[in-house]
Amino acid sequence: MSATPMSEYDLTESAEEVLARLWVAKEEQDRPSCPVGELGTEDRERALAQLLESGLVEREADVVSLTHSGEVQAESITRRERLAERLLTDVLNLGEAQAAEAACQFEHHLRRGIDDEICTLLGHPRVCPHGSPIPPGECCRAGTRSAGKVISALADMTPGQAGVIAYIHATRREMMERLLAMGAVPGSSISLLQRSPSYVFQLGEAQIAVDRETAQDVYVRITGQRPAQSEPGQRWRLRRGRGRR
Amino acid sequence: MKLRPLGWLKRLSAALPRDGGDGHAAETATASRRVMLVGSPNVGKSVIFNHLTGRYAVVSNYPGTTVEVSRGHARVRDTLLEVLDSPGSYSLATFSEDERVTQRLLMEEPLDLVVHVADAKSLRRMLPLTIQLIEAGVPLVLDVNMIDEAERAGLTLAAAVLSQELGLPVAATAATSGEGMERLEALLDGEPPKPSDFRIEYPEPIESTAAAIASLLHGDYGITRRAVALLLLQRDQGAWASLMQLDPEALVEVERLVSEAEAERNRPLSYAIAVARHQEADRIARRALVRRPASARRSFRQLLGDLAMHPLAGIPILAAVLYFGLYLFVGRLGAGVLVDWLDGRLFGDHINPPLTAFFTRLVPWPVVAELFVGEYGVVTLGLRYAIAIVLPLVGAFFLMFALLEDSGYLPRLALLVDRIFKRIGLSGRAVIPIVLGLGCDTMATLVTRVLQTRRERIIATFLLALAIPCSAQLGVILGLLSARPVGLAIWGGVIAGVFLLSGFLAAKLLPGEAARFYLEIPPMRWPSLKNVATKTLARLKWYAAEIIPIFLAASVLIWVGQITRIFDLALAALRPAVNAIGLPDAAADAFLFGFFRRDYGAARIFDVHSGGAMSGVPLVVAMVTITLFVPCVAQFLVMVRERGVRAAAAVGAIILPFAFGAGYLLNLILTTLHVQI
Numbered sequence: 051m052s053a054t055p056m057s058e059y060d061l062t063e064s065a066e067e068v069l070a071r072l073w074v075a076k077e078e079q080d081r082p083s084c085p086v087g088e089l090g091t092e093d094r095e096r097a098l099a100q101l102l103e104s105g106l107v108e109r110e111a112d113v114v115s116l117t118h119s120g121e122v123q124a125e126s127i128t129r130r131e132r133l134a135e136r137l138l139t140d141v142l143n144l145g146e147a148q149a150a151e152a153a154c155q156f157e158h159h160l161r162r163g164i165d166d167e168i169c170t171l172l173g174h175p176r177v178c179p180h181g182s183p184i185p186p187g188e189c190c191r192a193g194t195r196s197a198g199k200v201i202s203a204l205a206d207m208t209p210g211q212a213g214v215i216a217y218i219h220a221t222r223r224e225m226m227e228r229l230l231a232m233g234a235v236p237g238s239s240i241s242l243l244q245r246s247p248s249y250v251f252q253l254g255e256a257q258i259a260v261d262r263e264t265a266q267d268v269y270v271r272i273t274g275q276r277p278a279q280s281e282p283g284q285r286w287r288l289r290r291g292r293g294r295r
Numbered sequence: 296m297k298l299r300p301l302g303w304l305k306r307l308s309a310a311l312p313r314d315g316g317d318g319h320a321a322e323t324a325t326a327s328r329r330v331m332l333v334g335s336p337n338v339g340k341s342v343i344f345n346h347l348t349g350r351y352a353v354v355s356n357y358p359g360t361t362v363e364v365s366r367g368h369a370r371v372r373d374t375l376l377e378v379l380d381s382p383g384s385y386s387l388a389t390f391s392e393d394e395r396v397t398q399r400l401l402m403e404e405p406l407d408l409v410v411h412v413a414d415a416k417s418l419r420r421m422l423p424l425t426i427q428l429i430e431a432g433v434p435l436v437l438d439v440n441m442i443d444e445a446e447r448a449g450l451t452l453a454a455a456v457l458s459q460e461l462g463l464p465v466a467a468t469a470a471t472s473g474e475g476m477e478r479l480e481a482l483l484d485g486e487p488p489k490p491s492d493f494r495i496e497y498p499e500p501i502e503s504t505a506a507a508i509a510s511l512l513h514g515d516y517g518i519t520r521r522a523v524a525l526l527l528l529q530r531d532q533g534a535w536a537s538l539m540q541l542d543p544e545a546l547v548e549v550e551r552l553v554s555e556a557e558a559e560r561n562r563p564l565s566y567a568i569a570v571a572r573h574q575e576a577d578r579i580a581r582r583a584l585v586r587r588p589a590s591a592r593r594s595f596r597q598l599l600g601d602l603a604m605h606p607l608a609g610i611p612i613l614a615a616v617l618y619f620g621l622y623l624f625v626g627r628l629g630a631g632v633l634v635d636w637l638d639g640r641l642f643g644d645h646i647n648p649p650l651t652a653f654f655t656r657l658v659p660w661p662v663v664a665e666l667f668v669g670e671y672g673v674v675t676l677g678l679r680y681a682i683a684i685v686l687p688l689v690g691a692f693f694l695m696f697a698l699l700e701d702s703g704y705l706p707r708l709a710l711l712v713d714r715i716f717k718r719i720g721l722s723g724r725a726v727i728p729i730v731l732g733l734g735c736d737t738m739a740t741l742v743t744r745v746l747q748t749r750r751e752r753i754i755a756t757f758l759l760a761l762a763i764p765c766s767a768q769l770g771v772i773l774g775l776l777s778a779r780p781v782g783l784a785i786w787g788g789v790i791a792g793v794f795l796l797s798g799f800l801a802a803k804l805l806p807g808e809a810a811r812f813y814l815e816i817p818p819m820r821w822p823s824l825k826n827v828a829t830k831t832l833a834r835l836k837w838y839a840a841e842i843i844p845i846f847l848a849a850s851v852l853i854w855v856g857q858i859t860r861i862f863d864l865a866l867a868a869l870r871p872a873v874n875a876i877g878l879p880d881a882a883a884d885a886f887l888f889g890f891f892r893r894d895y896g897a898a899r900i901f902d903v904h905s906g907g908a909m910s911g912v913p914l915v916v917a918m919v920t921i922t923l924f925v926p927c928v929a930q931f932l933v934m935v936r937e938r939g940v941r942a943a944a945a946v947g948a949i950i951l952p953f954a955f956g957a958g959y960l961l962n963l964i965l966t967t968l969h970v971q972i
Contacts, residue, residue: 181562223563225811227529230569231385232815233420237574247606248710248723250816255416255448259604259710261717261812 061104065097066127067154069106072116073124078182083115129185130165131157132178137168139179140201140216140271149179173202173269177219202272204242204251205265212241213270220267229268232258240270329377329405330483333397333428334412335421336383337817339440342470343412343479344380345829347371364396372484379404387427388526388565389533398533401431402517408487409433410479415445415452415467418584422576423569425461426495432519434487436464438479443469444818450584457583462491471823497571501528501564504556508549514541528553529565600819603707613708620695621733622773629691630770637683647675666854677850680895681843685767690835692734692766697830701822705730706814713812719798720754720805722746722812728755732763737842737930738834739763740937750807756938757801757946760926761953762794771897772918775904782915782972789919789961797953845929849891862887876920876958877913877966879903889921891928896921911972912965920958925950 061069068089075081075088086094086109098114101107106120116124134156138149160168166189169175174190177183201216215238220226233253234240243250243257249265250257332340348367365380381397389395401409411428413421418439428435439452458465464482468475482488496502508527509520516523516537526534527549539546557564602608651668658664668675699705705727713723721729725746732739736759743755764772776783802809856862862884869883881903889896900917925947926934934943965972 218566222811225813226563227388227565228385228813230565231388231423232813233385233417233423233573235569235573237570237577244604247609248604248713248812250604250710254419255445255450256420257816259706259713259723259812259814259816261713261722264811264813 061123062093062097062100063155064093065100066157068094068097068101068114069116069120069124070127070131072107072114073121073128076116076121077125083110083113086112086114089114125185126165127157129169129187130160132182132184133157133165133168133172133175134160135178135180136172136175136184136201140172140175140269171199171201173199173206175201175219175269179217181219200272201269203266204240204249204260204268204270205262207242207270207272209242209244210275211270211272212239212274213272214238215240216269216271218268220264225264225267229264234258234268240268327375328407328483329379330408330410331379331381331400331404331406332410332412333381333401333424334383335385335414335424335815337815338383338412338414338421339470340380340383340412341365342826343410343438343440343468344378345826346470346473346476347376347480347483348378364400371480374484376483379406384424386424387431387522388529388531395533398531401433402537404517406433408436408483410436410438410483412438412440415439415442415584416448416450418452418457419573419576419580422579423572425463426493426572426575427522429461429463429491429493430495430519430525431522432490435491436466436479436482436488437461438466438468440468440470442467443472443474445584449587451587453583453585457579460493460579460582462493464488471826495571495575497525498567500556500559501525501567504528504552507552511545511548512538512542513545516541525568528556529568530563596819596821600703600707600816603704603819604710604816606711609707609711613711616699616704620699621769624695625688625691625766626770626773626777629688629766630774633687633691634684634770634774637687638679642679642683647679650674662858665857666851669854672854673847673850677847680898681846684770684898685842685846686835686839688766688770689735689838690831693834693838694827694831696731696734697827697834698822699730700830701820701827703817703819706816709814710812710816715795717809717812718802719758719795720802720809721751721758721798722810724810724812724814725751725755728759729763732759732765733769734766735838735842736760736763736765736926737933738838740930740933743937746810748807748810750805751810753938753942754798754801754805756934756942757949758794758798760930760934760946761797761923761950762790764790764922765927768897768922771901772922775897775901775914776918779911779915779972781970782911782918785915785961785965785970785972786918786922789957790922793923793957842929845932846891849928853888853891872955876916876955877962878917879913882913882917885917885921886924889927890925890931896924912962912970915972916958916962916965919961920954923950923954923957925954 071089072084075084086098089098098107098109101120102109106117106123107114108117131153134153135149138152138156166187169184169187170189174186175184176186202211202213207213215234215236217236218226218229218234220229233256238253241252243252248259248261250259251265332344334340344365344367347369349369364382367378367380369376369378379400381400384397387398387401389398400406409428411421411425413425425435425437437457439454439457442452445452452467454465454467466475466479466482468479470476497505505521505524505528508524512520512523514537523534523537527538530553538549542549553564560567603612647668654664654668654674655661658667665672667673708730709723709726711723712726716723716725725743727745728739728742731742739759740756743752743759746752746755772786773783776786853862856865865887866883869886870880873880873883873886882900885896885899885903888899897918900914900921904914925931931943931947934946938946
């Protein structure tokens with residue numbers, strides 16, 4: 051990992067929160083600017099002053115909007131915050147509400163660079179536990195894999211790896227319903243049998259084949275290799291399609 | 296059978312004899328109990344149906360083969376039962392036409408008993424459906440099937456524990472061997488079960504919202520209001536449609552309640568509902584299934600099953616299946632030995648000559664005699680072709696197909712080809728209709744119903760009509776070209792190329808997303824001969840009832856066309872096109888008659904060829920063109936019925952110029968390169 055380019059301006063927690071709010075308004079609610087009153091937080095004015103000084107926001111009377119560099123910064127903050135939520139719910143098993151609260155503070159201490167490591171560890175999740183999209187980072191685009199990851203999309207597992215389904219995030223709702231109906235439910239034990247030409251996984255006593263797109267929707271908390279007693283002979287060792295994403 | 300609102304077609308279809316419920320209306324009236332089998336795909340519902348009724352439902356080791364609802368009658372001890380076999384579904388919530396059928400049957404049919412058939416070894420994944428059926432409040436019995444397979448996997452079922460947990464009567468069966476069936480029959484015959492008091496409390500706000508919605512419902516849904524409310528919360532399309540029909544005034548309020556509950560949880564509510572059901576199912580399955588260490592040795596079947604899915608080992612296995620199954624069994628044995636004997640000996644020597652003599656003496660007008668025993672006579676041509684050529688071919692193919700289905704090979708083939716099929720707009724699931732098309736394209740067009748999206752169904756219908764030769768056609772082509780391996784290779788290459796290319800283009804042109812692929816892979820099983828035989832016979836029966844009347848009607852039509860000289864006009868119109876692809880005039884009627892009967896087109900080419908009018912290159916060109924050329928009239932009718940007139944007409948309009956265009960190009964290339972065949 052290269053030296054982390056630290057922000058010149060060490061933003062306060064409230065300043066980060068303001069940035070994140072502006073970003074959500076712009077990217078997810080299609081409102082490029084926000085009235086000051088909506089930006090919450092107690093020391094709003096001090097936070098805004100810091101942001102204005104750093105050139106991250108622009109203010110016209112009572113309306114604030116992000117500058118270009120502010121947008122970059124804000125996206126990164128949102129990404130870290132949502133990754134932190136994911137980490138807290140998937141790995142530490144915190145409840146959703148608890149995780150959301152802790153994530154805000156947690157995020158503040160997550161430096162850029164480390165977020166990519168956590169993202170890889172979590173199998174490059176696409177949404178936070180509440181279903182909001184996580185802005186993809188460099189690591190997602192490069193498809194970085196790490197041997198020690200905790201959560202992985204089924205599509206990124208290696209044959210023989212086993213675990214428990216952590217959550218399902220399907221881009222198509224119908225597909226999520228189908229996976230749930232077939233018994234691919236959070237908490238179920240799952241192991242990957244083969245990746246090519248289609249993904250085949252073991253779910254309880256059943257074997258289910260899916261395509262790559264569907265395998266990307268299932269996120270698994272890796273627990274190790276497939277238990278030997280249920281898979282006696284050597285399963286065919288299949289070449290992993292590395293780097294294909 | 297589902298029909299589109301087309302009066303004439305409906306009447307035509309109703310006039311055809313069919314292996315369905317319609318003809319048994321009288322029996323239905325006397326049945327004292329109506330029982331429905333419900334369960335996920337591939338758990339043995341159809342085997343149980345066969346066992347009870349002694350009738351046919353297409354049984355196979357492939358998920359999703361019960362396309363229509365089979366109905367049959369059974370006498371269990373002293374009770375007369377009407378048994379319904381529903382299409383496999385994992386859940387009552389509906390995503391596909393198939394699954395909607397089950398939900399609608401539950402809501403609309405007056406049922407005395409519902410039997411949930413579950414796979415013992417996957418009990419944990421099966422119980423959520425049991426839970427839904429309990430919630431629906433239908434009189435319910437649970438049949439845990441395939442206990443023999445579960446035993447082999449080291450799992451023993453404690454039926455009493457399961458029964459106690461769920462508050463339901465439970466039977467444990469192995470339907471293929473008949474084990475435990477008396478217990479199931481006793482349950483079918485006995486007192487209807489009392490409603491179960493089993494209940495899951497869903498996490499808030501689901502439970503309270505469901506109660507609030509239930510209190511707004513007044514219509515008769517056929518299932519409990521709580522079950523309807525839960526379906527509404529899951530945004531189930533079928534339930535919302537029923538709501539609109541039965542309680543339209545509650546619509547706005549229900550929508551508000553559901554949206555409110557959805558807003559409170561950020562995920563779809565079905566997620567939380569599914570998780571709650573599965574947690575409960577998991578708890579129960581842990582108690583009801585006793586696990587002991589299974590034998591560590593991998594059986595030959597498992598090995599074969601794994602090899603068939605392997606990207607490399609899968610290819611030689613596929614090649615072996617094609618060579619032995621299709622070429623040797625259907626091509627050589629069916630098309631060669633059987634057809635030679637039936638057509639040459641039986642009809643050629645023993646039936647046609649005396650009949651011809653008989654009719655010519657009996658009927659003084661030659662024109663009328665022609666109708667029966669002429670060149671295109673109903674008997675000499677229609678019946679002879681149907682019985683002596685088509686039936687043995689189709690029969691051999693159906694037998695092969697049944698063996699493949701029951702062994703569990705087809706789902707493995709599906710996962711093997713999924714990536715390639717994605718390129719042509721289909722998913723791996725489409726191998727079933729496509730492979731079946733090599734037997735009978737008409738039946739395969741019906742089976743495209745197992746595909747999930749309309750787009751996929753249209754592409755599959757199109758490809759079946761264009762590039763998949765049926766066994767009747769295949770038999771003639773293999774027979775004609777087997778002496779010319781180069782010609783056969785060119786024919787095969789061109790047809791495969793057209794299949795892939797036209798599929799690729801269709802996928803590009805038709806709007807919509809590619810269908811997702813997901814399929815449960817059943818274990819490899821030795822096919823039960825009895826099952827294979829029933830299925831093959833049932834399919835042949837279907838074929839004889841649905842297709843042969845159309846072919847006989849086509850013979851009459853050909854006769855009318857001949858005497859009214861309408862065909863001469865059509866032939867004159869076809870001749871330039873036929874000449875353009877390098878074929879003699881005589882080949883024109885092959886194309887015209889090819890529409891009435893696919894195999895007949897190829898067979899006419901054979902006649903022309905035997906007459907010495909065609910050498911190697913034109914023969915291959917003719918075979919390619921006739922393979923691509925418009926589907927037979929039976930297939931066309933089914934296309935109209937399943938996909939609508941417009942889609943069917945469009946498919947026809949594309950194929951006609953395409954077939955001749957491909958023939959023209961091939962002829963140009965082969966003659967320019969001076970290819971010797």
